[in-house]
Amino acid sequence: MFYRFTVGTRATEELVDITDKVSHFVRESLVQNGMCVIYTPHTTAAVTINENADPSVRRDILKGLDALNLSKVRFEHGEGNSPAHIKSSLIGCSETVIIRDGRLALGTWQGIFLCEFDGPRTREVSLTIMG
Amino acid sequence: MFYRFTVGTRATEELVDITDKVSHFVRESLVQNGMCVIYTPHTTAAVTINENADPSVRRDILKGLDALNLSKVRFEHGEGNSPAHIKSSLIGCSETVIIRDGRLALGTWQGIFLCEFDGPRTREVSLTIMG
Amino acid sequence: MFYRFTVGTRATEELVDITDKVSHFVRESLVQNGMCVIYTPHTTAAVTINENADPSVRRDILKGLDALNLSKVRFEHGEGNSPAHIKSSLIGCSETVIIRDGRLALGTWQGIFLCEFDGPRTREVSLTIMG
Numbered sequence: 001m002f003y004r005f006t007v008g009t010r011a012t013e014e015l016v017d018i019t020d021k022v023s024h025f026v027r028e029s030l031v032q033n034g035m036c037v038i039y040t041p042h043t044t045a046a047v048t049i050n051e052n053a054d055p056s057v058r059r060d061i062l063k064g065l066d067a068l069n070l071s072k073v074r075f076e077h078g079e080g081n082s083p084a085h086i087k088s089s090l091i092g093c094s095e096t097v098i099i100r101d102g103r104l105a106l107g108t109w110q111g112i113f114l115c116e117f118d119g120p121r122t123r124e125v126s127l128t129i130m131g
Numbered sequence: 132m133f134y135r136f137t138v139g140t141r142a143t144e145e146l147v148d149i150t151d152k153v154s155h156f157v158r159e160s161l162v163q164n165g166m167c168v169i170y171t172p173h174t175t176a177a178v179t180i181n182e183n184a185d186p187s188v189r190r191d192i193l194k195g196l197d198a199l200n201l202s203k204v205r206f207e208h209g210e211g212n213s214p215a216h217i218k219s220s221l222i223g224c225s226e227t228v229i230i231r232d233g234r235l236a237l238g239t240w241q242g243i244f245l246c247e248f249d250g251p252r253t254r255e256v257s258l259t260i261m262g
Numbered sequence: 263m264f265y266r267f268t269v270g271t272r273a274t275e276e277l278v279d280i281t282d283k284v285s286h287f288v289r290e291s292l293v294q295n296g297m298c299v300i301y302t303p304h305t306t307a308a309v310t311i312n313e314n315a316d317p318s319v320r321r322d323i324l325k326g327l328d329a330l331n332l333s334k335v336r337f338e339h340g341e342g343n344s345p346a347h348i349k350s351s352l353i354g355c356s357e358t359v360i361i362r363d364g365r366l367a368l369g370t371w372q373g374i375f376l377c378e379f380d381g382p383r384t385r386e387v388s389l390t391i392m393g
Contacts, residue, residue: 043372057174061213064199064217075322076322082323085319085326086322088312093372109173130261185339229301238302241355
């Protein structure tokens with residue numbers, strides 16, 4: 001089963017909680033046991049799983065990535081967004097989550113986030129669900 | 132096929148070799164060719180694959196992550212464990228390993244590690260095996 | 263379906279575009295819809311997805327990883343390649359890409375790269391394709 005949706009980001013850097021959207025499609029797929037691949041087809045965005053209870057965690061993740069001081073490096077790429085490309089490769093453009101009893105087997109504190117590193121833009125997210 | 136086990140970590144930060152446990156469940160699944168997703172449902176832990184021959188490598192990985200100087204950043208999140216959350220997103224909470232001829236197709240030097248970044252705690256690891 | 267190929271790297275650090283090779287095996291598999299796991303069984307190499315239009319991006323990714331200053335840390339591991347092990351865990355030794363209509367569902371600017379962090383060497387890449 002294959003699904004696709006878009007996310008409109010509103011800042012240069014932002015973590016957008018997409019857990020509810022992914023859960024919706026997992027239910028729609030009727031897959032009871034299997035896995036869901038969450039994939040974003042961009043090179044300056046990423047997908048991660050982290051705490052979605054306290055919204056300060058997602059801001060701290062961006063702060064932590066900024067502390068890597070990538071903005072101080074003299075890069076070659078003409079568009080000036082090399083730090084965003086590197087963050088995309090460090091975090092990764094996909095996550096795989098297990099499906100159990102028709103639901104994403106996320107931990108109590110886990111949510112799924114689209115990471116925007118070069119926005120604001122309209123970003124695509126693809127899901128493949130196999131059972 | 133779905134399996135779950137727990138790992139008791141014994142330090143604030145530690146890489147625990149879980150290769151034998153994962154291999155055990157791969158054999159039990161009787162899957163000959165397919166893949167195994169190793170997933171930890173926590174936001175201050177992670178799963179990685181790296182060298183398990185020389186134990187100094189796993190300590191060096193923790194040292195390398197500490198060299199990112201995340202502990203010097205002034206974070207928002209009240210629990211004081213934001214560096215652990217960031218390390219979790221940098222390493223990632225899952226790995227996917229290919230299964231060939233009934234065995235994990237790991238490289239000669241590769242082992243699977245649960246990464247504890249905010250321990251000691253009891254951590255859960257979930258496996259989904261598809262063939 | 264399982265496939266394997268080798269990549270000869272030519273420098274200490276290098277990102278090698280393997281998109282065409284992976285696409286070739288996806289076509290050969292005749293899988294129309296599913297997923298492809300790209301896996302490298304090494305502990306000082308990795309697999310990432312990033313821009314393959316401007317070749318300066320892949321050099322900038324290596325520059326960005328060098329800016330993490332891992333080469334300044336006093337590591338334990340006797341072989342002197344601990345920074346390569348850490349980069350391997352930060353980027354990760356596999357990627358999962360969705361297959362749609364018999365093709366890799368990569369974004370317009372996305373390519374798949376083998377990351378060499380301790381070369382030059384002959385590196386192996388394994389693919390598992392499920393549909």
